[in-house]
Amino acid sequence: MNILVCLKQVPDTESQIKIAPDGKAIVTDNIKWVMNPYDEYAVEEALRIKEKFGGEVTIIGVGPKRVTEAIRTALAMGADKGILVDDPALTGSDSLGTARVLAAAIRDLEYDMILCGKQGVDDDSAVVGSNLAELLGIPQVSVVVKLEVSEDGSVVKAHKEVEGGTFVIEAALPALITAQKGLNEPRYASLPGIMKAKKKPLDVKTIADLGMDASEVGESGAKIRIIQITPPEERAAGKIVEGETAEEQAAKLASLLHEEAKII
């Protein structure tokens, strides 16, 4: 089975997010960049399927150059090769622009399945996966917590987490699956794995290499543009509920919730 995994880097979730003076971007100096947590589940699932069925796992990331580290991490976990698309024209791409680049990189590859994380924990859009599946004309199942591939490798049964339960969805391959937390426990890259990864092929491509025009990507190709980025609204200062005993505190809290907050 040939499996493609699309991944990205995001600021580590411990990061404090600071807004740039122009209010249109976040400050990126001193950020620790990591593989998007949801993409780790995608990489792990691809490796498990390869272990069962044989085949190859290819990792695809879209620039800048530091994304190479995340691709190498995936290679160290056990993926076979990587592709990075890095081009100055990509700056300012929205989700559709990113999906177009991925589609262009993927179109001429042979694959049975594409795995992505359900969303990037930076933009939280959960759009690239759907956009990509549409551009490639393949079915999608998103927010998947369990994936079963049929013995003959032609069909998947995906458990999709929905409000209040799960839909079990059958999809013919090739298909695009987006991974939700709980799909698996991602492995750590072993030391031998890290050493092997240095020798695995990692091709770097430009927009021109993919036959794309700069107008399809970056700011010029973007359909969504940011007007401004703002911090969350300040919450009003709270109060500590007085009381000598738990019963007193609880009674006071109950009356505050009822009479002051009027929420119960």
Added chain:
Amino acid sequence: MAQGIWIVAEQREGELRKISFELVSEARRLADKMGQPVAAILLGSNIKEKAAELGKYGADKVVVADDDRLETYTTDAYVSVIAQLAQAQEPAIILLGASVQGKDLSGRLAARLGVGVAQDCVAFSIEDGNLVAKRSIYAGKAYATVTYTDSVPQIATARPNVFEMNEPDESRSVEVIDAEFTLDDSQLKTKVTEVIQEAVGKVDLTEAERIVSGGRGMKGPEEFAILEELADLIAATVGASRSVVDAGWRPHSDQVGQTGKVVSPNLYIACGISGAIQHLAGMSTSKIIVAINKDSEAPIFQKANYGVVGDLFEVVPALTEALKKIL
């Protein structure tokens, strides 16, 4: 010239979900500013009688796509129908819920129509006839206000439990129209083979108005019983912090936080939760936050409206008793 605001209503097992009414209400407010009509698109099977309900919240027209292949949501069928309708009638704006269904549908629909989508929005406005959307990024550590370039229709999804529902106007009548569409079975590449229900009557965290949540301070899975009791009393859903989920005490679908669910209830009661950045990011838009923790230095107290410094194993049951007297 693109005209009108559409909302995509959401139904499950033939019942309209609350997000549908939130969407109609917000669309009504935006449409009144633009002087344009609101249409609700309703997909399902034997669903037509539900159309009138959407009118009560402010829809001028409900376009009903009734087909047994639309009974349960599938990406292919729903995107095909909505795209056909949009291409034929050219709405200016399409709003969907930022539910699991809405987020899956919106991205595919946007790519099919070649337009942008603003996902999981908490506020909308209209400027120069364009939709402006405020959406949460970095799990709510920041907000991005965005608008569209060269996108018609302008598509956005609305976070559940954020937009106020109008008072239903029982006297309001609505035009109900049968949608014109074709669905070719060969286009439908996925099939729902089973629907597994978690717990009947439980409201999903992302849509809950009240949440009682437990963290490491709970000490173990059995102790969650006191939270379940409080939750049952006040009709709340039980949530959990990441450490509790990673320890296997609660399922990951209960996790609130940056790599869990982002919630926006009216009331969030955090028990034995210290308030790590990633957890706060998932619940900081709660209207009222209550924190119960024996560590007075816990960061959660900085975000709480009401803080109780104490032993949650005493305070929570006492709170349940105190609330029983009020309710």
